[in-house]
Amino acid sequence: MTRFDHPALLYRDTDEYLATTVPFIRTAVEAGDSVLVAVPAGNLTLLRGALGGVGGCVEFADMAESGRNPGRILPAVLLPFAEAHRDRHVSIIGEPVWPGRTPSERTACTQHEALINTAFEGRDASVLCPYDTARLDRAVVADAWRTHPTMIDEGSRIASGEYDDPLLTAEAVNLPLPPPAGDAVSLRYSGLADLAVVRRFIRRRAAAVLPAERVDELVLAVHELVTNTIRHAGGPGLVTIWVEAGVLACQVEDRGHIADPLAGRRLPPPLSPCGRGLLLVNQLCDLVRMRSGPGGTCVRVHMWVAADR
Amino acid sequence: MGRTVGGLPLLDKVALGDHVCWTVDDDATRLEAIAGFVRAGLEARHRVVYCGDDPGDVLAGLERHGVGTRAALDDGQLRVITPESSYLAGGVFDPEATMKLWRAAIDEARGVGYAGIRVIGDMTWASRKVPGVERLPWYEAHANAIFMEGYVAGVCAYDRRRFDPLHLRRLGWAHPGAAAFRSPFEPESSLRARRTRDPYGVRLAGEVDLSNRDALRAVIDHLFDHEPAATIDVTELTFVDTAAARILVDAAARGPVRLAGISPSLRKLLEFHGACRIPGLAMEFR
Numbered sequence: 001m002t003r004f005d006h007p008a009l010l011y012r013d014t015d016e017y018l019a020t021t022v023p024f025i026r027t028a029v030e031a032g033d034s035v036l037v038a039v040p041a042g043n044l045t046l047l048r049g050a051l052g053g054v055g056g057c058v059e060f061a062d063m064a065e066s067g068r069n070p071g072r073i074l075p076a077v078l079l080p081f082a083e084a085h086r087d088r089h090v091s092i093i094g095e096p097v098w099p100g101r102t103p104s105e106r107t108a109c110t111q112h113e114a115l116i117n118t119a120f121e122g123r124d125a126s127v128l129c130p131y132d133t134a135r136l137d138r139a140v141v142a143d144a145w146r147t148h149p150t151m152i153d154e155g156s157r158i159a160s161g162e163y164d165d166p167l168l169t170a171e172a173v174n175l176p177l178p179p180p181a182g183d184a185v186s187l188r189y190s191g192l193a194d195l196a197v198v199r200r201f202i203r204r205r206a207a208a209v210l211p212a213e214r215v216d217e218l219v220l221a222v223h224e225l226v227t228n229t230i231r232h233a234g235g236p237g238l239v240t241i242w243v244e245a246g247v248l249a250c251q252v253e254d255r256g257h258i259a260d261p262l263a264g265r266r267l268p269p270p271l272s273p274c275g276r277g278l279l280l281v282n283q284l285c286d287l288v289r290m291r292s293g294p295g296g297t298c299v300r301v302h303m304w305v306a307a308d309r
Numbered sequence: 310m311g312r313t314v315g316g317l318p319l320l321d322k323v324a325l326g327d328h329v330c331w332t333v334d335d336d337a338t339r340l341e342a343i344a345g346f347v348r349a350g351l352e353a354r355h356r357v358v359y360c361g362d363d364p365g366d367v368l369a370g371l372e373r374h375g376v377g378t379r380a381a382l383d384d385g386q387l388r389v390i391t392p393e394s395s396y397l398a399g400g401v402f403d404p405e406a407t408m409k410l411w412r413a414a415i416d417e418a419r420g421v422g423y424a425g426i427r428v429i430g431d432m433t434w435a436s437r438k439v440p441g442v443e444r445l446p447w448y449e450a451h452a453n454a455i456f457m458e459g460y461v462a463g464v465c466a467y468d469r470r471r472f473d474p475l476h477l478r479r480l481g482w483a484h485p486g487a488a489a490f491r492s493p494f495e496p497e498s499s500l501r502a503r504r505t506r507d508p509y510g511v512r513l514a515g516e517v518d519l520s521n522r523d524a525l526r527a528v529i530d531h532l533f534d535h536e537p538a539a540t541i542d543v544t545e546l547t548f549v550d551t552a553a554a555r556i557l558v559d560a561a562a563r564g565p566v567r568l569a570g571i572s573p574s575l576r577k578l579l580e581f582h583g584a585c586r587i588p589g590l591a592m593e594f595r
Contacts, residue, residue: 192481192520193489196498199516199548216574223550227519280551280581 005126006117007157008148010141012134017043018050020152021093024128028091029057036081038073039095039130040064047093063095070096070108072282074119074265082125083267090125099135102245104178104302105287106140111173113147117166119262128152170261177291177300180251184242189226190235198226198239202250205241209248209305217284218303222250224277225299229254233297243305247286251300258292319493320346323486325355325425326459326503328452328524329494330484332477334469338490343367343429344374346464347387350427351376356418357387360396361431361466364389385421392434402441404448411455419460426461436471449483450527456485457502457511457528464488482523485515497547502528508567510540516548525553529560537564544570544595554578561590569593 011017021037025047028035037047038061048055059081067073073096082090094116096109116127131144145151145162146169152158187201202222206215222239229237233256241250264278278299282288287302319342323329333339343359350357359367368389371378381387396407411428418426435442455461465484467477481487486499500521501514511532517525532539541557543549549557558579560566571579571594584590 192478192518193487193492195518195520196495196516213573216572217577219548220550220574220578223518223548227550230519276551276555276581280578283581284577 004117004120004123005150006120006148007126007128007150007152008144008160009128009130009152010133010144011130012132014046016154017130017132018046019155021047021128021130022050024091024093024126025051025058026054028089028126029054031089033089033091033126034081034085035059036061036078036090036092036094038063038067038077039093040098043095043130064098067094067096069282069285069287070105070112071264071288073112074115074262075267075279076283078116078127079119079265079267082120082123088124090123092125092127093130094127095130097131097136097140099132101140102287104289106137106143107173108287108289109140110143110147111170113144114166114169115262115265117147117149118170119265167261174291174293177251177289177298180240180249181242181244184240186238186240188236188238189229190237192230195223195226195230199223201239202241206248206303209243210303214303218248218250218301221281221284221301222252224281225252225301228277229256232256246305247302248305249300249302251298253296253298255296256292257294258290258297264288318345319488320464321349321493322496323427323462323464323494324496325427325462326456326501327462327486327494327496327499328456328484329464329486329488329499330449330481331464331466331488331494332469332481332490333466334490339466339468340367340370341374343466344371344376346427346429347371348374348376351381351386354386354424355462356385356421356423356426357381358414358426358428359387359389359431360392360428362392362433364391367431386423396430396434397439400440402435402439402444402448404441404444404451407448408452408455411452411461415455415458415460428461428463429466430463431466431468433466433468433471436468446479446483446523449480450523451530453483453485453502453524453527454531454534457504457531459503479523481520483527485521485524485528487520500524500528501545505540505542508540509536509538510542510567512542512545514545514547517546517553518548518550519552522553522556525556529556529563532560532566533564538566539564540567540569542569543572543575546570546572546575549575549578551578551581555582558582558584558587558590561587565589565591567591567593570595 009020035058037058041062066077133141145160148160149163151160189198199219202219206218233254235255237254239252264282268276285301286304289300291298347357368378435445486494488494499515500517503512505512
């Protein structure tokens with residue numbers, strides 16, 4: 001029988017953290033599950049130490065790196081692991097939110113947590129998501145109650161009364177994005193010949209702010225978004241770029257409507273060459289926010305100006 | 310330097326091996342750019358072929374633009390032919406037969422000692438209801454096998470006023486390069502594909518995106534035409550998008566491929582497509 005279990009762990013300190021996570025991992029290893037621990041570096045070290053020899057049967061990932069952009073946690077961390085171990089139950093500790101996440105990253109995390117329920121539906125998996133209630137904003141913890149069917153608090157499991165249809169929860173954060181900074185510059189595009197023009201426009205502006213490798217990545221990400229417009233949205237679009245609070249931000253607006261809430265978060269069909277644009281954008285950028293409706297779509301991406309914040 | 314229209318040298322940078330989709334929408338611009346292209350070809354001692362409707366009008370136009378055609382016509386350096394004697398030689402459009410004709414023309418020109426051929430084709434014939442014309446996108450894509458040999462430069466002039474925009478867009482995808490009013494052919498933002506002998510394979514340069522993706526696909530289709538294993542040199546490829554990178558990875562499904570000169574950003578893109586897990590694909594990073 002397949003079952004999907006998605007509890008949130010509310011912890012106040014290291015002891016409470018380990019009291020639930022270590023038994024979760026030990027039980028899973030003993031049951032023969034495939035186990036992944038994807039948490040920020042500090043908790044990663046903590047868990048490795050507490051697990052001792054059992055750690056050898058566990059895969060570890062630094063969530064602050066592989067899950068820096070919450071939009072890629074599903075397609076780049078959780079789903080590939082689940083897919084690689086289809087033959088058995090997978091047990092995952094995924095900690096997507098930590099103190100220091102910006103407000104827009106936190107919104108993206110809420111959306112991600114809601115969509116885990118949809119993406120893992122029917123899969124034989126447990127995903128435990130720890131929340132540091134002592135240091136996280138109260139609103140973040142309130143969102144955890146909305147996105148997890150089950151909560152673990154002070155050692156006991158309770159059903160969340162706040163849990164709602166995950167697609168509705170994800171849709172509730174599909175809100176207009178804050179306006180670009182005052183010194184933002186824009187370029188209108190419409191046809192195929194504009195692809196190269198957009199790339200040069202982005203390259204020129206990004207080169208002043210980002211290291212060369214990241215410039216290439218941003219140029220590629222924006223190119224993929226603009227290509228999507230030209231292919232699917234059937235009409236002109238607008239690309240805008242600016243610097244704000246430690247990030248180079250860039251957004252692409254068009255008249256298309258991305259109706260699939262999991263767009264850019266699914267594993268692509270292995271044989272189809274298409275449908276990878278948004279997925280790639282999620283991989284390349286430090287944050288991807290999207291606002292989409294029948295009136296049009298705005299996809300905004302962030303690149304950190306410094307390698308670390 | 311060819312003369313320019315409104316300061317724009319539309320086709321000046323077209324070199325042997327290039328295959329350009331040129332969308333035109335006014336006759337004066339068309340004639341002026343054709344004159345520039347023909348003049349440059351005559352000066353470079355290339356065989357120059359104009360193929361299109363009303364060759365007489367074009368010749369008169371060339372004269373008006375100061376291109377002396379008489380001597381070049383007499384000694385065979387310049388040829389002016391109609392679609393009926395080339396694309397439509399059998400009364401229908403037969404892509405395979407047309408390519409055979411071009412290959413024969415190449416052999417003949419090589420035999421006479423020309424360093425290359427410049428062809429400018431006015432594709433207006435294809436806007437008429439000609440049997441077989443639905444295979445034109447296939448032809449335009451697979452003609453790249455001829456261009457990648459590096460002996461022929463081809464400019465296909467499509468009159469925007471005569472073609473359905475969506476059809477024209479599809480035709481454009483099959484060309485590695487493009488030119489249009491106020492938008493000259495730029496090698497830097499086009500794909501340049503050239504066959505290499507040692508090692509056997511193809512050298513790619515420039516940029517690949519949605520606008521010329523079908524051309525890359527066709528080049529890869531013909532990668533193994535002469536040998537069972539090939540090197541794709543991507544050192545001078547300055548931009549590749551995700552779909553184009555996928556085409557490069559998929560090349561290994563047809564035979565052993567060595568990708569040489571991979572930049573850090575292309576490496577990431579290839580890894581995104583799982584290139585390290587593809588048997589028969591060897592990658593060399595720069």
